Amino acid sequence: MMQTTFKVHRFDPEQPEHARLATYVVELPESASIVDGLTYICDEQDPSLAFRANCERGSCGDCALRVNKKGVLGCTTKIVDVVGKDGIVTVEPIRHVPVLKDLVYDMETFLWRKVRAVTPWITPQAAGPNGASTVSEQKIAEVRTAMSCVMCGLCDEGCTVVAVDDQFVGPAALTKAYRAIFDPRDTRHVERLQSISEPDGVWDCTHCFEANGHCPIGIEPTDRIFEIRDEAIRLGIRSGKQNPKVRRHYDSFVNSVKKSGWLDEGRLAIESEGLFNVRGLLKLLPTAARAIVRNKAPIPYMHHKRPGAKAIRQIIEKAEGKRS
Amino acid sequence: MKYAFYPGCVSRGGCPELYPAAVKVAEKLDLELQELTDVGCTGAGVLSRDLSDPINARTFAKAERNGLSTLMTICSTCQGVMMQANHRLQSDTAYRVHINKTYLADEGLEYSGALEVKHLLWVLMEDYGADKLKAKLTRPLSGLKVAPFYGCYLRRPSDLMAPKGFAGRKTYLEDLISLVGAEVVDFGGKSKCCGFPILTANEDNSMRMVSDHTGEAKDKGAHCMVTPCPLCHLNLDGNQPNAEKKAKKPIGLPILHLPQLVGLALGFDEREMELQRHIVPPDAAIRNVKVNMLS
Ligand code: SF4
Ligand code: FES
Numbered sequence: 340m341m342q343t344t345f346k347v348h349r350f351d352p353e354q355p356e357h358a359r360l361a362t363y364v365v366e367l368p369e370s371a372s373i374v375d376g377l378t379y380i381c382d383e384q385d386p387s388l389a390f391r392a393n394c395e396r397g398s399c400g401d402c403a404l405r406v407n408k409k410g411v412l413g414c415t416t417k418i419v420d421v422v423g424k425d426g427i428v429t430v431e432p433i434r435h436v437p438v439l440k441d442l443v444y445d446m447e448t449f450l451w452r453k454v455r456a457v458t459p460w461i462t463p464q465a466a467g468p469n470g471a472s473t474v475s476e477q478k479i480a481e482v483r484t485a486m487s488c489v490m491c492g493l494c495d496e497g498c499t500v501v502a503v504d505d506q507f508v509g510p511a512a513l514t515k516a517y518r519a520i521f522d523p524r525d526t527r528h529v530e531r532l533q534s535i536s537e538p539d540g541v542w543d544c545t546h547c548f549e550a551n552g553h554c555p556i557g558i559e560p561t562d563r564i565f566e567i568r569d570e571a572i573r574l575g576i577r578s579g580k581q582n583p584k585v586r587r588h589y590d591s592f593v594n595s596v597k598k599s600g601w602l603d604e605g606r607l608a609i610e611s612e613g614l615f616n617v618r619g620l621l622k623l624l625p626t627a628a629r630a631i632v633r634n635k636a637p638i639p640y641m642h643h644k645r646p647g648a649k650a651i652r653q654i655i656e657k658a659e660g661k662r663s
Numbered sequence: 664m665k666y667a668f669y670p671g672c673v674s675r676g677g678c679p680e681l682y683p684a685a686v687k688v689a690e691k692l693d694l695e696l697q698e699l700t701d702v703g704c705t706g707a708g709v710l711s712r713d714l715s716d717p718i719n720a721r722t723f724a725k726a727e728r729n730g731l732s733t734l735m736t737i738c739s740t741c742q743g744v745m746m747q748a749n750h751r752l753q754s755d756t757a758y759r760v761h762i763n764k765t766y767l768a769d770e771g772l773e774y775s776g777a778l779e780v781k782h783l784l785w786v787l788m789e790d791y792g793a794d795k796l797k798a799k800l801t802r803p804l805s806g807l808k809v810a811p812f813y814g815c816y817l818r819r820p821s822d823l824m825a826p827k828g829f830a831g832r833k834t835y836l837e838d839l840i841s842l843v844g845a846e847v848v849d850f851g852g853k854s855k856c857c858g859f860p861i862l863t864a865n866e867d868n869s870m871r872m873v874s875d876h877t878g879e880a881k882d883k884g885a886h887c888m889v890t891p892c893p894l895c896h897l898n899l900d901g902n903q904p905n906a907e908k909k910a911k912k913p914i915g916l917p918i919l920h921l922p923q924l925v926g927l928a929l930g931f932d933e934r935e936m937e938l939q940r941h942i943v944p945p946d947a948a949i950r951n952v953k954v955n956m957l958s
Binding site: 507551573585605647650 | 672673676677678679680700701702703704706707708709710711712713714717718721725765766769770815816819820821855856858860861863864865867868871872875901902904905939940941942
């Protein structure tokens with residue numbers, strides 16, 4: 340048995356000003372998890388403590404928490420592995436979510452509305468003669484990792500964009516989108532890619548790889564997002580209807596590397612806004628003026644070619660030609 | 664020590680002060696750089712990987728052809744993109760053979776998969792070594808409070824960027840700041856995204872990130888911030904006035920490139936490190952160092 344001091348976030352929606360960390364001392368075996376600790380507190384010391392846990396084996400995502408400032412699944416995290424030298428563990432709700440009570444937060448605002456927005460079910464063609472929609476082992480292998488997502492939302496909790504904008508669809512929903520996009524039975528491949536290419540979708544991801552670091556079961560959501568994005572590019576989607584700048588940015592980037600072997604930043608800034616978008620171009624002026632004063636503004640289209648430019652162009656053209 | 668040097672597009676474009684600062688620092692430290700001039704952009708995480716992997720494989724093959732085993736970058740983004748490409752090419756032989764055959768054979772090039780890609784920060788801390796670097800410093804930056812800003816791609820994905828045996832990479836920037844005699848200002852945003860990659864897709868979010876990080880560092884008492892990534896620099900310095908406006912908060916935090924910070928400690932002056940080119944003028948920070956030099 341071991342003794343641990345739990346400092347647990349308490350929050351009563353009727354008295355939000357009294358949010359605090361309450362202290363509980365628990366006595367539990369070495370094998371106990373954070374959820375075991377919370378259950379013990381609830382059963383033996385304070386039945387008013389609210390928290391969520393369902394499967395208690397790391398497969399439902401219900402118990403996502405912040406323990407000692409790090410997002411974890413409470414049921415698969417052993418106390419002994421996270422307790423500080425002082426014998427204390429701090430348990431708080433995950434970040435960027437509306438908390439309802441104590442450790443319980445609003446899943447609808449946090450995740451479900453975003454998951455619904457990516458229509459996370461597949462739309463197969465009519466079933467085969469035996470009534471089943473079969474799929475080969477090899478073809479489903481690609482989506483198998485994404486299929487093990489338990490929707491804990493820890494990737495969203497760690498997401499650099501969700502932290503500043505809760506409208507961003509986030510890595511958890513994009514992982515669900517990936518699962519449907521790459522399912523060989525689905526018939527809405529292009530439609531899906533178009534839909535998540537609209538603002539607050541896949542192009543709003545900074546690909547900072549935070550999501551990979553926060554996923555407790557190794558789904559590597561950032562890589563899944565890269566794959567979605569590369570597939571969209573392959574099919575010529577490159578942006579949604581509402582954010583044509585993203586497409587212009589990509590096209591300008593490719594074209595400048597094709598032309599000179601490297602990036603013409605001045606050209607990129609102008610072409611991303613759009614050559615005929617007077618308002619957009621005017622918006623660039625103050626930033627450009629500041630750079631000109633400091634003698635650091637790259638002059639658009641005055642970009643010299645790299646010695647290897649021709650070879651690089653050939654590589655790009657060959658790679659683009661290979662996209663089936 | 665001899666390296667294939669990959670300066671990246673931005674050190675010659677939007678941050679032209681970075682290239683000379685890096686070259687001067689390397690010269691002073693006797694790092695022998697052989698610049699690769701006939702190679703392409705890494706793709707910067709913008710180009711899809713079917714385009715950028717072969718371009719990067721070509722760069723690696725060129726470095727190998729020059730008889731070099733390590734390629735040095737001065738940009739976290741170049742570092743990350745190249746390292747990820749290199750990882751794919753190294754761990755999947757069939758893929759590497761395919762890239763070699765399809766894209767590099769025309770030029771008689773072939774990438775063996777043996778090249779190491781290292782950011783200047785890693786070169787300084789791992790190859791050069793803290794003791795040797797310390798011995799070269801002529802102007803300890805005492806009194807200067809510096810906030811570190813890594814940029815995503817020098818830290819993540821963590822298993823690739825700081826694998827077993829390289830856990831120290833997570834604090835090299837802080838270690839270097841202390842090594843040059845300055846004070847580290849620790850803050851939550853140091854390993855977060857600067858917002859540059861979504862400047863086009865969502866400017867508001869990008870500016871929020873700039874004002875959050877620079878504002879937090881400033882509030883914690885930083886005189887300046889240092890970054891090993893010129894793309895982070897472009898956003899944190901170049902767009903700081905725009906971010907201040909959006910956040911309705913004056914910040915005014917100078918952002919130094921990594922070689923500039925080292926260069927100052929090596930005795931180069933403000934103009935030699937071309938600090939006058941920054942959008943947020945670093946006067947206050949440098950003044951602080953000078954005061955401490957005299958005292
Ligand atoms: S991808 Fe990982 S972190 Fe994100 S919801 Fe799924 S299991 Fe949780
Ligand atoms: S209770 Fe289901 S994952 Fe923890």
